[in-house]
Amino acid sequence: MNRKQRKRISRIVISLVLFILLLILEKAGTLEGINGFVLFAIYFVPYIIVGYDVIVRAAKNISHGQIFDENFLMMIATFAAFGLGLLGDNQYEEALAVMLFYQIGEAFQDYAVGKSRQSITDMMNIAPEYANLEQDGEVEQVDPDDVHIGDIIVIRAGEKVPLDGKVIEGVSFLDTAALTGESVPRRICVGDEVISGCVNGEGTLRINVTKEYEDSTVAKILDLVENATSKKARLENFITRFAKYYTPVVTIGAVILAVMLPLFFGLGIADGIRRACNFLIVSCPCALVISVPLGFFGGIGAASKIGVLVKGSNFLEAASRVDTIVMDKTGTLTKGEFKVQSIITDNGFEEEKVLELAAYGEFNSNHPIAQSIINAYKNDDSDSTKENHENEKSLNMEKINPADTKEIAGFGVETILDGKKLLVGNAKLLKKENISFKENNTVGTIVYVAYDSVYAGCIVIADSVKDGAKDAISSMKRTGITKTVMLTGDREETAIDVSSKLGIDEVRSNLLPADKAGIVEEFLNKKKHSSDNNMIAFVGDGINDAPVLAIADVGIAMGAMGSDAAVEAADIVLMDDDIRKIPTILKIARKTMKIVRANVIFAIAVKVLILILSAVGLASMWAAVFGDVGVSVICILNSMRALSVKEDFSKNTY
Ligand code: ADP
Numbered sequence: 115m116n117r118k119q120r121k122r123i124s125r126i127v128i129s130l131v132l133f134i135l136l137l138i139l140e141k142a143g144t145l146e147g148i149n150g151f152v153l154f155a156i157y158f159v160p161y162i163i164v165g166y167d168v169i170v171r172a173a174k175n176i177s178h179g180q181i182f183d184e185n186f187l188m189m190i191a192t193f194a195a196f197g198l199g200l201l202g203d204n205q206y207e208e209a210l211a212v213m214l215f216y217q218i219g220e221a222f223q224d225y226a227v228g229k230s231r232q233s234i235t236d237m238m239n240i241a242p243e244y245a246n247l248e249q250d251g252e253v254e255q256v257d258p259d260d261v262h263i264g265d266i267i268v269i270r271a272g273e274k275v276p277l278d279g280k281v282i283e284g285v286s287f288l289d290t291a292a293l294t295g296e297s298v299p300r301r302i303c304v305g306d307e308v309i310s311g312c313v314n315g316e317g318t319l320r321i322n323v324t325k326e327y328e329d330s331t332v333a334k335i336l337d338l339v340e341n342a343t344s345k346k347a348r349l350e351n352f353i354t355r356f357a358k359y360y361t362p363v364v365t366i367g368a369v370i371l372a373v374m375l376p377l378f379f380g381l382g383i384a385d386g387i388r389r390a391c392n393f394l395i396v397s398c399p400c401a402l403v404i405s406v407p408l409g410f411f412g413g414i415g416a417a418s419k420i421g422v423l424v425k426g427s428n429f430l431e432a433a434s435r436v437d438t439i440v441m442d443k444t445g446t447l448t449k450g451e452f453k454v455q456s457i458i459t460d461n462g463f464e465e466e467k468v469l470e471l472a473a474y475g476e477f478n479s480n481h482p483i484a485q486s487i488i489n490a491y492k493n494d495d496s497d498s499t500k501e502n503h504e505n506e507k508s509l510n511m512e513k514i515n516p517a518d519t520k521e522i523a524g525f526g527v528e529t530i531l532d533g534k535k536l537l538v539g540n541a542k543l544l545k546k547e548n549i550s551f552k553e554n555n556t557v558g559t560i561v562y563v564a565y566d567s568v569y570a571g572c573i574v575i576a577d578s579v580k581d582g583a584k585d586a587i588s589s590m591k592r593t594g595i596t597k598t599v600m601l602t603g604d605r606e607e608t609a610i611d612v613s614s615k616l617g618i619d620e621v622r623s624n625l626l627p628a629d630k631a632g633i634v635e636e637f638l639n640k641k642k643h644s645s646d647n648n649m650i651a652f653v654g655d656g657i658n659d660a661p662v663l664a665i666a667d668v669g670i671a672m673g674a675m676g677s678d679a680a681v682e683a684a685d686i687v688l689m690d691d692d693i694r695k696i697p698t699i700l701k702i703a704r705k706t707m708k709i710v711r712a713n714v715i716f717a718i719a720v721k722v723l724i725l726i727l728s729a730v731g732l733a734s735m736w737a738a739v740f741g742d743v744g745v746s747v748i749c750i751l752n753s754m755r756a757l758s759v760k761e762d763f764s765k766n767t768y
């Protein structure tokens with residue numbers, strides 16, 4: 115609790131004690147016969163103690179020309195009640211009660227909003243305060259901003275990893291819970307990549323920094339989190355607009371009520387005003403204005419608890435209606451860690467040479483295929499244990515000029531090695547370049563190599579499906595996803611092999627990146643002409659996937675392995691690339707929408723009922739206070755349910 119909240123609580127307590135005291139005195143008859151003005155003063159003191167800020171805010175708003183808000187409603191309702199009191203009708207008690215309960219509701223609301231924000235700020239705790247920079251054998255604490263690519267930093271046990279990098283010394287366990295919601299620590303050793311925001315478990319690590327702070331994982335997440343709540347759901351926008359027109363309409367309604375009832379229905383003036391006051395109190399829209407954004411906030415918070423970043427409530431709203439999930443293959447459904455299976459040579463080239471050429475070709479590529487080929491070349495041992503570096507070969511970086519290298523999406527790479535053209539890619543690439551070669555039909559992904567227009571051979575590599583990918587697909591179906599589709603640039607044989615292992619409904623292979631966007635567009639168009647309001651999600655990881663992520667109704671990217679472009683273009687980011695979290699996030703989205711809709715319906719229904727009862731004089735002021743504060747509290751409590759998430763999502767119960 116901060117100072118402001120503490121102050122408000124003490125004001126509420128003082129006023130409440132006085133209120134109860136006055137109630138007792140009233141019941142005992144002690145207050146009878148006291149002069150009207152003295153009585154007014156007696157009630158006005160606790161009233162102003164608890165409510166002065168409401169009056170001040172209302173006055174301020176009026177001076178700014180923004181008259182109609184809840185402060186205004188509370189002010190005129192209570193002033194009117196005091197006015198009636200002065201006219202001889204004992205309404206002081208009611209005026210005090212209304213303000214008191216209104217403030218209790220506000221305090222509660224503050225608490226609830228703070229609590230929901232907590233789960234999101236918990237994520238903010240990943241921000242590192244410092245980095246231990248190693249320079250000339252000495253370690254110095256510096257701002258993470260002052261560390262640059264290639265610098266060496268030291269991370270001691272218990273410290274946060276301040277920047278992304280590669281381990282060059284040490285073995286440890288990393289706690290990635292803050293980023294991924296995954297509580298099992300990850301073992302890391304020399305050669306592993308570490309991402310900022312994790313906490314180092316036990317050993318000391320020396321790390322070669324690979325990204326500037328502003329490009330690091332932690333900086334990007336913080337940026338996303340900060341912007342997450344600025345993108346509003348349609349329902350949220352609707353409520354805001356609604357509140358803007360609603361309050362003035364209600365105020366005018368109350369004035370009409372106060373005038374009309376005495377005029378046409380022979381009611382006393384005081385009675386008319388009293389009904390109008392009830393009308394004003396109950397019509398306060400705060401139950402909706404607070405609980406609807408709070409519900410969405412809770413949903414985003416729940417997602418962040420399991421390591422899923424939702425970039426705005428609008429995406430949560432869209433995700434709740436997804437019924438078709440289109441997925442990329444490599445890196446999304448499969449690990450993207452290719453292993454070299456075999457090397458087939460031709461035209462007098464040796465295996466060793468084919469692998470070396472391929473490694474040079476892939477040198478500047480970020481494609482998962484590239485990494486695996488380079489690793490295979492550097493460390494011939496297929497089971498490349500990281501501690502063993504004896505037979506490591508190195509590539510002479512100077513032989514390749516990055517400027518000569520062209521990565522052709524969906525085909526492979528083309529570069530110049532020792533003045534001659536080197537091609538590394540799929541069959542389409544060699545055909546495009548009119549190179550004669552023998553096509554290989556083994557199951558797996560085939561990387562063909564051609565040097566100086568001569569076919570040198572091919573490398574058969576194989577990826578494996580992600581752990582839990584099968585569970586993820588069946589869990590999606592249980593969650594009500596009617597269609598799962600896999601898209602890939604890979605060969606048909608491999609595509610069918612993977613999709614049948616996972617139980618995917620539809621497969622499209624041999625696609626260029628632009629084809630993927632075309633297919634999703636085609637699905638979107640079909641949806642447009644159908645009557646259901648359902649949506650399409652696309653899940654991907656690569657740079658090439660960014661345009662598809664952007665056009666899909668809901669774009670979901672892999673945060674850890676995925677390219678920056680993909681993470682940027684996506685609406686939802688899975689921090690740990692675990693696609694089992696997709697069905698969970700769909701459930702969170704639906705639950706959030708259910709809660710928010712229930713609040714809207716409940717609040718409006720209760721309010722309309724009490725409004726009508728107030729108009730005809732059947733609702734007491736207590737009913738009006740319930741209609742305002744009571745409904746708010748109930749809606750807020752309901753909204754807070756959105757924040758909770760079943761933690762056992764990984765145990766297949768989802
Ligand atoms: P996916 O759709 O499975 O994610 P991509 O669109 O990234 O695959 O690539 C499609 C195909 O293009 C790959 O299966 C591979 O044959 C070829 N390819 C793309 N980039 C490279 C590369 N850097 N090296 C070799 N082959 C590549």
Ligand code: MG
Pocket residue numbers: 442443444445446655656
């Ligand atoms: Mg891909």
